Amino acid sequence: MLHDPGDIHVPESREEPLLFRCRDISFSYGRKNVLHQISLSAGRGEIIGLLGPNGCGKSTLLRCIAGVLKSHQGSLHYGSSSKSGLAPRERARHVSFLPQHQLDVPGITVRKLVILGRNPYSVTGWHQSAEDRRAVHQALEQLQLLDLQHKPLDQLSGGERQRAWIAMTIAQDTPLILLDEPVSYLDLRHQWAVLEVLTELKRTMGKTLIAVFHDVNHAMAVCDRVYVMKEGRIYSRGCPESVLNEDCLQEVYGVRTCLCSVGEGERSVVVPLCPCKMRRTGPSSSVKTTTEKEGVLS
Numbered sequence: 001m002l003h004d005p006g007d008i009h010v011p012e013s014r015e016e017p018l019l020f021r022c023r024d025i026s027f028s029y030g031r032k033n034v035l036h037q038i039s040l041s042a043g044r045g046e047i048i049g050l051l052g053p054n055g056c057g058k059s060t061l062l063r064c065i066a067g068v069l070k071s072h073q074g075s076l077h078y079g080s081s082s083k084s085g086l087a088p089r090e091r092a093r094h095v096s097f098l099p100q101h102q103l104d105v106p107g108i109t110v111r112k113l114v115i116l117g118r119n120p121y122s123v124t125g126w127h128q129s130a131e132d133r134r135a136v137h138q139a140l141e142q143l144q145l146l147d148l149q150h151k152p153l154d155q156l157s158g159g160e161r162q163r164a165w166i167a168m169t170i171a172q173d174t175p176l177i178l179l180d181e182p183v184s185y186l187d188l189r190h191q192w193a194v195l196e197v198l199t200e201l202k203r204t205m206g207k208t209l210i211a212v213f214h215d216v217n218h219a220m221a222v223c224d225r226v227y228v229m230k231e232g233r234i235y236s237r238g239c240p241e242s243v244l245n246e247d248c249l250q251e252v253y254g255v256r257t258c259l260c261s262v263g264e265g266e267r268s269v270v271v272p273l274c275p276c277k278m279r280r281t282g283p284s285s286s287v288k289t290t291t292e293k294e295g296v297l298s
């Protein structure tokens with residue numbers, strides 16, 4: 001059962017001006033219908049999370065929003081312009097998009113990759129303006145890549161490469177930034193460092209971000225609103241704390257979870273309850289926590 005009123009055209013009540021909205025987007029790959037009448041909006045300075053199980057259509061939706069795929073039905077608006085009203089170069093000044101998988105660019109250095117993000121602004125070939133240099137330096141600094149900027153991309157680890165692509169996307173300096181699983185290859189420290197960068201982009205520069213997350217706790221921590229998808233439809237949407245509850249996660253992912261408060265109760269985290277095979281079965285269990293192994297627990 002779908003919980004989302006957006007599927008039946010209920011307008012969202014929003015106080016801030018909308019930066020982006022799409023209405024009734026549908027998309028098929030050949031005969032395979034993947035998106036069914038999706039409506040979504042994003043205000044200025046909002047982080048929107050797209051969540052849902054593998055194959056539910058998140059990347060396809062993001063690619064439709066980016067204009068990489070042309071939806072068969074529905075409308076897209078960036079600010080007051082309809083998507084069809086924007087030339088590709090103009091659109092690239094409005095929307096940047098980091099896909100889930102990137103092409104190999106043999107031999108290119110990190111810095112040169114990030115400079116490519118400035119392409120929509122170049123008027124005289126490859127000459128870089130002071131603004132280009134500032135944006136490139138800032139993106140490299142934000143993604144902690146200054147030390148790696150002259151290294152070829154193909155000599156970096158997967159996570160370093162991911163940060164370089166995010167830096168390129170940020171250097172494009174667009175009001176709307178679309179990110180498909182931006183932290184999927186990153187270690188714990190860099191995951192949270194990148195999430196911090198996304199929050200800063202919103203807070204200090206008023207950027208609007210729409211990002212796919214697989215980790216519901218990432219969405220819980222940084223998103224103002226989330227859209228949870230199931231089988232090509234919006235199942236539920238709203239603020240993360242109210243949407244990402246046990247019932248929703250059970251229904252959408254088929255996983256039992258428990259919502260816990262952390263700190264002084266200012267933040268909620270989702271803890272998946274392990275399936276029976278992994279569950280400890282009592283004192284005879286061979287699985288022990290680190291503290292138990294060290295004999296800290298009696």
Ligand SMILES: Nc1ncnc2c1ncn2[C@@H]1O[C@H](COP(=O)(O)OP(=O)(O)OP(=O)(O)O)[C@@H](O)[C@H]1O
Pocket residue numbers: 029032034052053054055056057058059060061100
């Ligand atoms: N180029 C393509 N041609 C045909 N079918 C495709 C193509 N790309 C994706 N699909 C199918 O469309 C559906 C949605 O795919 P999509 O990549 O949008 O899902 P997703 O929610 O982003 O999944 P994941 O979490 O695994 O990245 C899937 O069933 C997938 O097999």
